[in-house]
Ligand SMILES: NC(=O)c1ccc[n+]([C@@H]2O[C@H](COP(=O)([O-])OP(=O)(O)OC[C@H]3O[C@@H](n4cnc5c(N)ncnc54)[C@H](O)[C@@H]3O)[C@@H](O)[C@H]2O)c1
């Protein structure tokens with residue numbers, strides 16, 4: 001192993017690594033080999049208490065600093081993430097199994113973008129002045145207090161930063177619980193933030209399974225919860241947060257549509273479908289896994305897609321030439337393979353792939369089904385694996401209705417050369433993040449998030465500020481107070 005993956009300790013609390021081996025051990029498995037590469041221990045109630053107490057006592061002083069001072073620390077952390085991109089990318093690859101070819105451009109770099117963007121914005125956060133005759137109101141944009149971030153396993157560095165950066169820019173403290181499947185990367189984010197000058201207690205990381213997350217969400221000292229995870233977990237966390245009337249951001253799952261019209265640039269549409277189904281071995285929330293292709297170009301599209309998939313380099317994720325790595329875990333691969341069996345049983349046509357690879361690690365083939373119909377399980381449920389469902393259509397009205405006929409609303413994409421149609425379709429998509437002639441771009445400047453069951457709130461962009469701060473109005477009377485008696 002060219003990299004020591006064992007973290008200094010399981011948790012990062014109050015500016016330092018903290019260990020408590022009384023917690024349940026969590027083995028960290030390298031998905032490319034199935035080997036154990038590290039062990040962390042789930043937070044005990046005493047560790048959770050330490051983290052909440054540290055965040056609570058540090059937050060007010062952090063919020064009292066000027067935005068310029070807070071932002072400077074975040075921007076320094078962004079620089080450190082970029083300087084250490086290689087090591088952080090290697091760690092991300094060990095944590096998730098995603099190829100280094102991806103992690104070196106999409107994870108620590110995306111986290112750095114968030115820290116730089118929100119670091120730059122911290123000094124610009126202001127209230128407003130509202131004149132009412134002689135009297136006036138001013139508003140103060142204030143921090144929420146203690147925020148809890150709970151992560152999924154597909155983008156551990158990115159999620160730790162996408163939640164941490166706006167929270168900290170607004171003057172909050174954060175306690176982040178990574179997914180138990182990928183616990184390593186967030187510890188490095190915490191370490192770097194503190195090296196950049198973050199005061200102790202402002203960004204803490206605790207490990208554990210769902211119950212650790214639940215104990216954070218229900219603590220009365222916690223003011224906001226931001227979850228990235230599945231819809232079933234989102235339901236539980238949203239309900240628990242509602243009990244305490246807490247602020248929430250819910251970044252949940254999807255089964256997003258991608259519509260390829262007969263006038264589309266086929267090469268670009270195939271590229272979009274590859275990016276939106278097979279990047280990160282298909283383990284991306286916003287993936288366009290229901291690909292509606294116009295009947296007139298369907299066979300051309302499928303032939304070109306199969307040819308391009310033949311160019312995928314499946315192998316050692318650390319080899320920079322590898323473009324398709326293993327699934328994150330044996331369990332996640334088993335889930336995807338079960339869906340493939342269901343697809344075949346329901347009569348979908350297997351165009352390519354469909355099997356696990358007989359080698360160490362959790363590899364399977366990128367898989368494409370054609371002749372999928374709307375009622376098939378593979379067209380309705382989120383698989384979270386490299387399984388694309390291609391469906392036919394002929395009519396725009398009909399395909400719009402079918403594209404929107406889902407409980408999810410995370411993302412949606414359209415490929416067409418017809419400008420008017422592109423914008424008409426984007427306007428009619430019931431989804432929070434839409435694409436025209438591209439797929440899965442997620443720059444920090446743009447809001448990212450879902451509608452319907454795919455989520456509440458937005459990450460990134462100015463919109464995230466609304467979800468990590470609150471406005472206080474202060475009414476100022478200049479004349480006398482009139483009272484009835
Ligand atoms: N919308 C987005 O931005 C986005 C991004 C990445 C992943 N996802 C979604 O995440 C899912 C895959 O990730 P996963 O398998 O890790 O999801 P998951 O829902 O199983 O777990 C997510 C996190 O929630 C924690 N958790 C579980 N039960 C909890 C509870 N009762 N209280 C508090 N925390 C609890 C887990 O420990 C984990 O850290 C997919 O559905 C995917 O679409 C969404």
Ligand SMILES: C[N+](C)(C)CCCC=O
Pocket residue numbers: 154155283284285286440441442
């Ligand atoms: C940046 N991506 C690739 C759109 C991923 C966002 C997080 C979803 O899994």
